[in-house]
Amino acid sequence: MTDVKLYIDGEWVETGEGLPVLDPATEEIIGQVPLATTADLDRALEAATRGYGQWRNTPIAERTGILLRAAALLTERADRVARVMTREQGKPLPEARGEVLRVAGALRWDAEDARRAYGRIIPSADDTVLSVRQEPIGPVAAFTPWNFPAGSPMRKIAGALAAGCSIVIKAAEETPGTACELVRCFADAGVPAGVLNLVFGDPAEVSRHLIASEAIRLVAFTGSIPVGKLLAAQAGAAMKPSLMELGGHAPVIVCADADPVRAARKSVFAKFVNAGQVCTSPSRFLVHTSVYERFVEEFGAATDRVVVGNGLDDGVTMGPLANPRRLKAMEELVADAVSKGAVLNRGGERLDRPGFFFAPTVLTGVTEQMRVMREEPFGPIAPIMAFDDLDDALRIANSLPYGLAAYGFTRSSKTAETLVRGFEAGILSINHCGGSVHEAPSGGVKSSGYGREGGPEGLEAYLVTKRVSHLLVD
Structure with a gap:
């Protein structure tokens, strides 16, 4: 089992309280997952605020280069990450390795697609330049489940970071090792301190604290319909948009x-x-x-x-x-x-x-x-x-x-x-039962959620549209 810690403001952090991590194939305890305190969460929020200020102003070519290095590192480490995933989640090793390689591909897609987050110039009066610009929405709070320990976190991290946002992500306590391995790839690739923060903890307490924070501008969640409705309500009460990929049948x-x-x-x-x-x-x-x-x-x-x-x-x-x-x-x-x-x-x-x-x-x-x-x-x-x-x-x-x-x-x-x-x-x-692909959007209707992940639509939730009317003066 990999060393599991919180990752806050560019540092791996230990905390006193924790929960055991089980191997579902043997029921053996294979590790311990730390639980973030309120102080830990506040540090992560402060870090994400600072990190956003730096990351959004990092030139797109530099941002893309860092994310592509992270994807390359993840590909190189696929065997190790897959083994960690199988130990803590149970899926067969070939499935786990396939998941790791797919999410590395998804990261490459989002990194390159961020170069195409174009605005536009709109014909207007002779003395006015009317334009539309796409800008990152701001720090993101994300929450992911245990069934795809690499896939679910990566969708949130890749979309947020490619768009120029920072993120505080609470990954699943059942599968913390895989999330830590993903974050190590980003850290080793050179993502600046504060841009990516990883926490674990009591789900209700962590989500409530992060969503209520003035620092957070977007809530992204993958999980069950009942929990999704609860988090969407909390986000709505704070007038924050949310991205919900919920259950299906x-x-x-x-x-x-x-x-x-x-x-x-x-x-x-x-x-x-x-x-x-x-x-x-x-x-x-x-x-x-x-x-x-x-x-x-x-x-x-x-x-x-x-x-x-x-x-x-x-x-x-x-x-x-x-x-x-x-x-x-x-x-x-x-x-x-x-x-x-x-x-x-x-x-x-x-x-x-x-x-x-x-x-x-x-x-x-x-x-x-x-x-x-x-x-x-x-x-x-x-x-x-x-x-x-x-x-x-x-x-x-x-x-x-x-x-x-x-x-x-x-x-x-x-x-x-x-x-x-x-x-x-x-x-x-x-005529087939195809899964998700990087180049096309995935998401639900009705109670299965709203918003899309993957494809060009995948960046939309992490961007805001700004209309600029510039009157030309001498």
């Missing part, structure tokens, strides 16, 4: 003309990535009756090929859940579905071994009334329901307050367009 519609075998294999791969602990995970499968049995057959066969175990072991394709709370939630969702008539096709129970392991689970014969079809499982459970009419399938898909991701399978371009127009989601994939 992604529907998958497999149409009558789809290839059920291909759809099942693509879906299984996406379903059990990170043990289903992904906000965009396909988690409600709506399959046309004409291909239902073939889809279920292949889905079950592909599920049998999922290898569950310690993410450090060769050949493992699904690791443990992150904590005992997730195990309890899985057990409750399965019990509710079975009690209401669902058929347990695969899995359905905790594995009898140390660690927080739950078997890859397939439920068939599910109905809309079951909790698993209405509550985001955030785990390795796949409920499969048959439908006869595509309009009804879209009604079911859109019936929940979630609107983050959705997936559809069809051979018809016309049907594909029906899905594109019909799904209420911010992210849509047709």
